[in-house]
Amino acid sequence: MPLLSRRHWTHTLSLLVMLLVSHSASAGLPVAVGGEKLPTLAPILERTSPAVVNVFTRATVEVRSNPLFNDPFFQRFFDIPEQRNRTRETQSLGSGVIIDAKKGYILTNNHVIKGADTIKVTLLDGRTLEAKLVGTDADSDVAVLQVPADKLKDIPLADSNQLRAGDFVIAIGNPFGLGHSVTSGIVSALERSGLGIERYENFIQTDASINPGNSGGALIDLNGHLIGINTAIYSKSGANNGIGFAIPINMAKDIMQQLIEHGRVQRGRLGAQAQDLTPELARAFDLKQRDNGAVVVNVIPGSPAETAGLKVGDVVVMVNNRPVRSAEDLRNFIGLLRVGTEVNLDILRDSKQRHIVAKIEKSEVAKIDAAKLHRRLSGATLATLTEEHRAYGQVEGIVVLAVERNSPAAAAGLRKGDLVTAINKKIIRSPAEALALRDLEKGRFVLNILRGQRAMYILLR
Numbered sequence: 001m002p003l004l005s006r007r008h009w010t011h012t013l014s015l016l017v018m019l020l021v022s023h024s025a026s027a028g029l030p031v032a033v034g035g036e037k038l039p040t041l042a043p044i045l046e047r048t049s050p051a052v053v054n055v056f057t058r059a060t061v062e063v064r065s066n067p068l069f070n071d072p073f074f075q076r077f078f079d080i081p082e083q084r085n086r087t088r089e090t091q092s093l094g095s096g097v098i099i100d101a102k103k104g105y106i107l108t109n110n111h112v113i114k115g116a117d118t119i120k121v122t123l124l125d126g127r128t129l130e131a132k133l134v135g136t137d138a139d140s141d142v143a144v145l146q147v148p149a150d151k152l153k154d155i156p157l158a159d160s161n162q163l164r165a166g167d168f169v170i171a172i173g174n175p176f177g178l179g180h181s182v183t184s185g186i187v188s189a190l191e192r193s194g195l196g197i198e199r200y201e202n203f204i205q206t207d208a209s210i211n212p213g214n215s216g217g218a219l220i221d222l223n224g225h226l227i228g229i230n231t232a233i234y235s236k237s238g239a240n241n242g243i244g245f246a247i248p249i250n251m252a253k254d255i256m257q258q259l260i261e262h263g264r265v266q267r268g269r270l271g272a273q274a275q276d277l278t279p280e281l282a283r284a285f286d287l288k289q290r291d292n293g294a295v296v297v298n299v300i301p302g303s304p305a306e307t308a309g310l311k312v313g314d315v316v317v318m319v320n321n322r323p324v325r326s327a328e329d330l331r332n333f334i335g336l337l338r339v340g341t342e343v344n345l346d347i348l349r350d351s352k353q354r355h356i357v358a359k360i361e362k363s364e365v366a367k368i369d370a371a372k373l374h375r376r377l378s379g380a381t382l383a384t385l386t387e388e389h390r391a392y393g394q395v396e397g398i399v400v401l402a403v404e405r406n407s408p409a410a411a412a413g414l415r416k417g418d419l420v421t422a423i424n425k426k427i428i429r430s431p432a433e434a435l436a437l438r439d440l441e442k443g444r445f446v447l448n449i450l451r452g453q454r455a456m457y458i459l460l461r
Helices: 002-027 042-051 072-078 249-262 279-284 304-308 327-335 408-412 431-440
Strands: 052-063 086-100 105-108 118-122 128-130 132-137 142-146 168-173 181-192 203-206 218-220 226-233 244-248 272-276 294-299 315-319 342-349 352-359 367-369 380-384 398-403 419-423 445-451 454-460
Touching: 042 052, 042 168, 042 218, 052 105, 086 226, 105 249, 132 249, 142 249, 168 226, 203 226, 226 249, 244 249, 272 327, 294 304, 294 327, 304 352, 315 327, 367 431, 380 431
Parallel strands: none
Antiparallel strands: 052 086, 052 118, 086 105, 105 142, 118 128, 132 142, 168 181, 168 218, 181 203, 203 244, 218 226, 226 244, 272 294, 294 315, 315 342, 342 352, 367 380, 380 398, 398 419, 419 445, 445 454
16 A cells, blocks of 8 residues: 555656646746746857858768789789779768967868868858868868858857866757757866877866767867867767866967967977886885976987986976876877977986976978889888887887888788898988988898887888
8 A cells, every 4th residue: 555655646746847847848937946047058158159160071081892803814814994993982971170260260170171072161150161271280180171251150269278077067069960059068077188099188177078080070179169179079989978077278279379480380300318217116116206207218319308417217297387197198198289389397306306498499300202212112202210210129120101002012911010121231310311321322122120019020122
């Protein structure tokens, strides 16, 4: 009997709730409860949504035929005509944010417009405008577009350095091509890196739903100010699992300014390599109170790091008053600084804290077409090593920047990322030295190759 009574009351309460909901739906939502207005995000969205655009791209890609069909023996044996590569058109959808209404500048992600032949943006008022690509930076996944400045509305920028975990945020974008959609949540974490999404990572993590098509859209605070550009989700299934990432607007703004001024990002170099400070290394260096940081393992002669007095064994713990937890943190902080910028480094040396100042210098990368070195290297590009390409202890050689598919260089066994350390047993330090050897050496070429932890020879006749 008591069990039946509980069921009866549950059923009665359910009916009452349904009646109340039905009444509210028919009469419209109440504007106040107990004399107080209901909380709503609508006023913020009314101000900011016009600054968020939908980005549509079209591109023509080459569809390669099966290499087997182009084999002369195969063609003769089966009487198959020569195959030609076909092309097909691809489309992509994304989002963007109007940053400067007077000049028509729009921020979005590089991966949204990568490879596009045409880019169009649709505004909230229904207008569709053709966009020009101002510049793009694949390493940070930032791109800048420009459209005619005709009755546009931009969005004010916040200081993303003031963000805290727990702050409320709103994501606006174009998920799945549905048009303007809004989700809300909080800042889950800050300065997320090491995710392998981009080369330079310093993400805002949020649980506001970010889905395919949201990329390049706005992450705003409750003041209606832009705090980030939505970029990626963390998901094994492709569905949203409550972990999304956005590029902080302070970082995106600096990259945008460089793209507008130079058409590309001019990154500099410090000239030092580092690895994570592990508990074992901390004990070896008598740093028992520290469990993170970046240990300097190589300082390049003549570099800003050497000029500033940085030494192998130093532990970098702060960069411009920002804590360094790992070698990746150090790489990210330095990689996002402009050429000519002074950087303040707090280090530990012999268990004592020191402060040094270095000046970021321009990193010059000389490139050559490898076909100039040998005809069997056609399709490859060689370049001087930068800190990014140098393995620990490996400071001589040139790097293979790219190898075209089905090219003679690929057939010879060359791979992107290979380090060419010597030619005919003679050490080379630059593409210019390699070209000088070409003029001296006749006949065969023997390349010393370092691929990861593996060394090998490639013989060219």
